[in-house]
Amino acid sequence: MTSILTVPQPIVFFGGTFDPVHFGHVAVAHAALTELEPKSLIVLPAGNPYQRGRAPFASAQHRVEMLRLGLGLGLDPVNAINAVDANGNIRIDERELKREGATYTFDTLTEIRAEFGNAHPFFWLIGSDAFAKLDTWHRWRDLFKLTNFAVIMRAGTDSSPEWGVEFSAEIRSRETTSDQPVPNAGVWISLKTLPPPISSTAVRAALANHESIRAMVPLSVCDYIDKHHLYRFA
Numbered sequence: 001m002t003s004i005l006t007v008p009q010p011i012v013f014f015g016g017t018f019d020p021v022h023f024g025h026v027a028v029a030h031a032a033l034t035e036l037e038p039k040s041l042i043v044l045p046a047g048n049p050y051q052r053g054r055a056p057f058a059s060a061q062h063r064v065e066m067l068r069l070g071l072g073l074g075l076d077p078v079n080a081i082n083a084v085d086a087n088g089n090i091r092i093d094e095r096e097l098k099r100e101g102a103t104y105t106f107d108t109l110t111e112i113r114a115e116f117g118n119a120h121p122f123f124w125l126i127g128s129d130a131f132a133k134l135d136t137w138h139r140w141r142d143l144f145k146l147t148n149f150a151v152i153m154r155a156g157t158d159s160s161p162e163w164g165v166e167f168s169a170e171i172r173s174r175e176t177t178s179d180q181p182v183p184n185a186g187v188w189i190s191l192k193t194l195p196p197p198i199s200s201t202a203v204r205a206a207l208a209n210h211e212s213i214r215a216m217v218p219l220s221v222c223d224y225i226d227k228h229h230l231y232r233f234a
């Protein structure tokens with residue numbers, strides 16, 4: 001697979017609730033590593049995603065532990081060979097879990113850009129379902145001053161949603177392709193990988209119905225959910 005033309009290497013961010021992490025997320029992380037060849041992939045579990053109107057079902061600590069297991073972080077090199085993070089390029093950043101109140105991506109990226117300076121392009125990884133609603137995000141236009149976006153297809157979601165005129169014009173003007181040099185911020189590209197059509201909602205629903213989640217979630221995460229009796233709805 002050809003990788004994107006970026007010197008220096010980008011830093012890639014993957015935000016989500018991960019309630020719990022599933023093979024769709026694993027495929028997204030893998031796609032970012034192979035297609036963007038980043039210096040690092042920083043996973044940002046959300047604290048209190050303001051658009052959901054409810055807290056995540058599992059605690060922050062459980063969600064982080066499941067992410068570690070699901071992405072194969074911190075394994076010794078022999079066991080890490082088949083893990084997504086075989087080269088140790090992924091890390092979890094818990095800053096959004098520690099923040100009081102609503103979690104805004106704008107605040108997170110402002111903080112991180114100040115820490116990294118302008119030496120590297122940023123990519124915010126995002127599914128096409130979430131990207132189609134970017135105009136509902138806090139200060140969404142200003143996000144393009146801080147980062148680029150890498151959009152990955154979410155199977156089963158509308159590939160040509162009805163965007164408003166203004167949003168559509170803004171998004172279309174910012175689209176670029178992976179053979180173009182990438183600025184530090186301001187554009188978006190499509191990744192080529194198509195992750196499996198899995199959602200955390202479907203995983204939780206299967207657990208509520210006492211169905212197997214083995215096809216949806218890495219085995220280590222299945223075992224963790226079992227052991228800690230997570231998502232056992234009455």
Ligand code: ATP
Nearest residue numbers: 016017018024126127130154195196198199200201
């Ligand atoms: P829920 O079902 O609880 O809403 P989710 O499965 O959408 O959860 P999130 O943690 O909210 O998972 O997703 C984080 C990010 O990963 C979002 O940008 C989302 O679009 C993307 N994503 C999640 N699952 C997939 C998938 N199967 N294919 C492509 N993108 C995905």
